[in-house]
Amino acid sequence: MxxxxxxxxxxxxxxxxxxxxxxxxxxxxxxxxxxxxxxxxxxxxxxYPAPNLARVYEGPLQLLTEGWPTPLLKISGPPREAYAKLEWYNPFSFSIKDRTVYALLRSVEGERLVEVSSGNVAVAMGALGNVMGKRVKIYIPSAGSYVAPLLDVLGVEHQILDVTLTVEALEHLEKDIREGAVHPNQFNNDANFVAHVRTAAEADWQLAQVGKRPTHVVAGIGTSGHAAALGFYFGVKYGAKLIAVEPKDWIPGIRRVESGMKWIHWVDAAVVEVSLREAMEGVREFARRYGLLIGPSAGAVYAAYKRMEEEGVYLMVFPDNLLKYVPILDKLP
Structure with missing residues (x-):
């Protein structure tokens, strides 16, 4: 690709x-x-998006495809003007992973699917699998066990594994694949990256409505699909810089480059570290200033933006909100 x-x-x-x-x-x-x-x-x-202005939908998939664009919230004016794309407005997993999973499911054949996920992909694939008539099985690293009750509600088969990272769980898929299951492969399927070229075009269209062009894109890296795609799009169009945020220790939803990811190597990126403590400080500061409960990876993105000194227009991607993390909030700093 x-x-x-x-x-x-x-x-x-x-x-x-x-x-x-x-x-x-x-x-x-x-x-x-x-x-x-x-x-x-x-x-x-x-x-560019073509939203359903009446907001009356004939079926659940239209909630996704005709619900775009997700909101873009201005949080700061010059000299470091900033806009946050609020991806929890996607309807199935309340995260950016609805976009990823919808593209993944469209890209593969088969009615029985198997995937590994530590959170949002699990919920998105379970929900969209139900809507699109797929039988889904999810392997979950122990750190992502907080989503298991949501998968129970969705009726999705799942297994919690004694591993920390999603990539460590990949070997557990082999038996399912031998028995005929299809692995959409969020880590290596280029449909992930391509879906977010469309996300970038959507954000570009939104910013153009207010006469803005981003000079910097700040995004967390998990699979690196959305960060790399937005960095690619805005780098090509405006020469924007990609600030890719990785965890210094552990932050739900993002991981370190050396753990293995594909698309971040397709683009130029400045990789910055944020600790879990800094991310949660960002979550609390944002909630108290703007009244919005952003998720830990969004808190990491916000914390990274706050460090930036270059003037310009910053586009941040907030992948999800805080609500699905309530079961583990008392374990976070």
């Missing part, structure tokens, strides 16, 4: 592209989620 990046870059930079051969048409089909014919012209506007 990496061969598609120059094609996407031309579309982002120039606003349109002609699919001059079959390979280009295939790359554009993947991005636009429809068949693109060789020789046809694709315009960037097709990636």
């Amino acid at each position: 990496r061969e598609c990046l120059p094609i996407y870059a031309k579309l982002i930079r120039e606003g349109e592209i002609r699919a001059s051969n079959g390979s280009e048409a295939l790359c554009l089909s993947w991005l636009l989620q429809r068949r693109v014919e060789e020789g046809s012209v694709v315009r960037i506007e097709e990636l």
Whole structure:
């Protein structure tokens, strides 16, 4: 899929592209989620959101696809102007992972799926699996056990493992795969990255409504799908810098680059460390200033932004809110 990046870059930079051969048409089909014919012209506007203004939906999937864009909240003016994209407005897992999982499920065949997740992907895949007629099994590292009650409500088969990181749980999928289950593979399936090129276009459209162009993108890295895609899009279009946030110790939903991730290596990024204590201080400060209960990884993103000294327009991605972490709040600093 990496061969598609120059094609996407031309579309982002120039606003349109002609699919001059079959390979280009295939790359554009993947991005636009429809068949693109060789020789046809694709315009960037097709990636912009088309919200359902009446907010009346014929089915649950439309809550997702016609519910975009998620809100963009201005939290600071110049000289370090900042906007936060509130991804808990996605309806199934109340997180950015609804976008990821929807793209993953569209990219694979099969009715029986197996995945590993420490939290949001588990809930999103369970919920969307129900909606899309898939039977889902989730392996959960011990640190993500707080989502097990939600999976019980969804009727999703799951198993909690005595490992810390999601990537350590991958070997447990082998038996299920031998027995015919399909692994959508949030860590390696390029549908993850491509989904968030669309997320970036959505945020770009929103910022354009208020005459803004981001100079910096601040995002946490878990699989690195959304951080890398936003860094790619805004780097190509405006030369924006990507600030990729990793945990100094442990923060739910994000991990360190050396634990193994694919897409962060496709882009230029300044990687910064944030501790769990700093992240939770960010959560509390944001709640007391803006009244919003952001999740720990969003707290880490906010903490990283607060350290920044360069002037400009900052786009932050807040992946989820705090509510699903209530069972472990007393264990967090």
